[in-house]
Amino acid sequence: MKILAKNGKHHEEIKVIKREGPMLQVSIGNREYSLDVEKVEDGVYSVLHNGTSHNMEIIKSEKKHFYAVNTQYQSFNIEIAPAGSLKGDKKRQGDKNEQILAPIPGKVISIKATPGDVVKEGQTIVVLSAMKMENELKSPIDGIVSKIHVKEDAVVKENSVLVDVKAVD
Template identity: 30%
Template sequence: MEYRLKINEETFPVELENDGEEKIKAVIGEKKFDVSFSAVNDHQLHLVINGQRINAYVGDQNDGKIIMIRGKSYFVQDAERVEQTKTRKKGPGSSPSEVTPPMPAVVIAVSVVEGDSVKKGQTVVIVSAMKMETTLNAPFDGTVKKVNVAEGDKVMPGDILVDIEKTEIKEAVSSVL
């Protein structure tokens, strides 16, 4: 089967062929891979790619998946779905307002409190998983509506750690009222 995946803002043609139970052959761009895999749990995979053993952590993030391999994060999306979404007109509130972890982790720092103004890219929470720290940033300029975690909390992908109200939405509502 042929796909187009967007990985960290770059689009790649991907061809996958089932090669038996828990095995696939993959062609990404011009590179070929023999992959076997087994799920450890809902968010962790053991992979063997061209003979090399790798652990991968997978989590839901907005309209794609965050995949962490060897301390590096990859945001993966279906490129065709992204293009369809871009062609639709977006209204207020269509951007994600929640900060969630990419994998099971422990919160090691919370950098904001309710009511704080944040800028896009500003650190809001730092989590740690398997001795790797991941910084979770504000997806846009806004105001922290709610902080749902504290240092030491165990969190999973999909857990809403911080809810942020986008600045332009807040201004639009204020101008109407």
């Protein structure tokens, strides 16, 4: 089974090579991984890779194929679907704006940019506290912060638009 996982502009093809109980052999792009995956509770998984445990919460969005993923160190949105079925598999053209959305409900702890700031892809823009974890929400592109929709200490709902970033040509 092949699926495509997309996070902003970054996407990888994932293929399950072999599955025996909780043991998975997968390829992600051109790399292979042996994983021991256990479901801890509904939507929460423990993934053991090379002797290190990684816990992750996966929350299905109202939009088809979209999920919010929370780990101990980061949160991000991801689109997962059978390979070839996602909109925008090919490089988007003409879309010069991106939005940073709240992956889960939470409280805005800090805003690390102001309108007009030049930001790099992967730069932390907002820190959101949710489920006793601080989640760094990062710019999906190199660009300029065009609008900030929230203030510090604001409580936001899942998928709330937090920040608009305009791409730099």
